[in-house]
Amino acid sequence: MAGQLTVRDAHVTYKLPGRRLLAAVDGVSFDLAPGEVLGLVGESGCGKSTLARAICGLEPLASGTVEFDGQPVVTLGLRRRPAHLLRIQMVFQNPYSSLNPRRRVGEQIADALAIADASVRSSVGQLLDDVELERSAAGMFPHQFSGGQRQRIAIARAMGARPDILVGDEPIASLDASLQAKVATLMRDVALKNGASLLFISHDLSVVRVVADRVAVMQAGRIVETGPVASVWSHPADPYTQRLLAAIPVADGLGRLPAA
Numbered sequence: 016m017a018g019q020l021t022v023r024d025a026h027v028t029y030k031l032p033g034r035r036l037l038a039a040v041d042g043v044s045f046d047l048a049p050g051e052v053l054g055l056v057g058e059s060g061c062g063k064s065t066l067a068r069a070i071c072g073l074e075p076l077a078s079g080t081v082e083f084d085g086q087p088v089v090t091l092g093l094r095r096r097p098a099h100l101l102r103i104q105m106v107f108q109n110p111y112s113s114l115n116p117r118r119r120v121g122e123q124i125a126d127a128l129a130i131a132d133a134s135v136r137s138s139v140g141q142l143l144d145d146v147e148l149e150r151s152a153a154g155m156f157p158h159q160f161s162g163g164q165r166q167r168i169a170i171a172r173a174m175g176a177r178p179d180i181l182v183g184d185e186p187i188a189s190l191d192a193s194l195q196a197k198v199a200t201l202m203r204d205v206a207l208k209n210g211a212s213l214l215f216i217s218h219d220l221s222v223v224r225v226v227a228d229r230v231a232v233m234q235a236g237r238i239v240e241t242g243p244v245a246s247v248w249s250h251p252a253d254p255y256t257q258r259l260l261a262a263i264p265v266a267d268g269l270g271r272l273p274a275a
């Protein structure tokens with residue numbers, strides 16, 4: 016099965032004023048297997064978005080490697096991504112800026128369909144069904160939809176390219192709390208139904224618990240703990256993970272959220 020992602024000792028460094036360097040990603044290694052849902056969690060500023068961008072070939076590595084199906088991920092910029100990298104698609108945090116306001120929804124999804132191999136190509140209507148929107152949405156413009164609906168459109172567009180890997184970079188952070196779990200679950204279901212793995216990035220551990228098989232906990236540019244969701248939740252090994260879990264609001268009076 017295609018779509019193996021291998022990240023080894025990845026470093027991404029930003030130059031700051033005064034010749035200072037910031038190690039935003041500081042020696043990260045992990046694997047994402049085909050069909051897997053990996054949650055990447057950590058507080059704001061710990062390097063999650065930078066890592067996501069590096070995986071997609073949008074941020075250069077200072078050192079280390081990112082390999083997708085055995086081929087190194089190269090960084091040429093958003094508009095010059097090599098064909099094999101189009102099989103990694105991203106859904107961004109803000110659906111108000113990620114969709115083109117001047118093009119109809121159906122046209123934007125159709126653009127993505129053109130990337131997919133003809134033998135596995137879906138249709139605009141099928142993708143709108145997958146994300147539980149009316150097919151009539153195809154003829155409308157992004158401003159005619161709510162934030163949650165726009166994020167569904169962004170998911171449909173990303174899946175139109177038939178990616179092997181879908182990366183969601185805080186895809187629910189801008190949505191009403193009441194919609195977050197629903198959109199996250201939908202994203203997972205659509206990815207898996209279409210044979211893609213999902214890297215789901217969020218600072219919201221309770222949602223990651225619901226959608227992910229495995230979780231990687233990131234702190235200050237490093238992954239401090241990885242493991243199956245259930246075991247990390249029941250026996251967090253790293254003190255940072257313990258603190259993150261302790262900060263989740265108590266939902267059942269026992270200091271635990273209800274079972275996913």
Ligand SMILES: Nc1ncnc2c1ncn2[C@@H]1O[C@H](COP(=O)(O)OP(=O)(O)OP(=O)(O)O)[C@@H](O)[C@H]1O
Pocket residue numbers: 029030031037039057058059060061062063064065066185
């Ligand atoms: N282009 C940039 N130039 C300099 N520093 C940057 C740049 N982009 C991000 N940073 C810094 O790198 C660190 C990691 O940022 P990043 O956005 O990857 O973290 P994050 O975990 O995704 O946080 P958030 O959820 O708030 O986006 C932060 O300290 C941030 O200020």
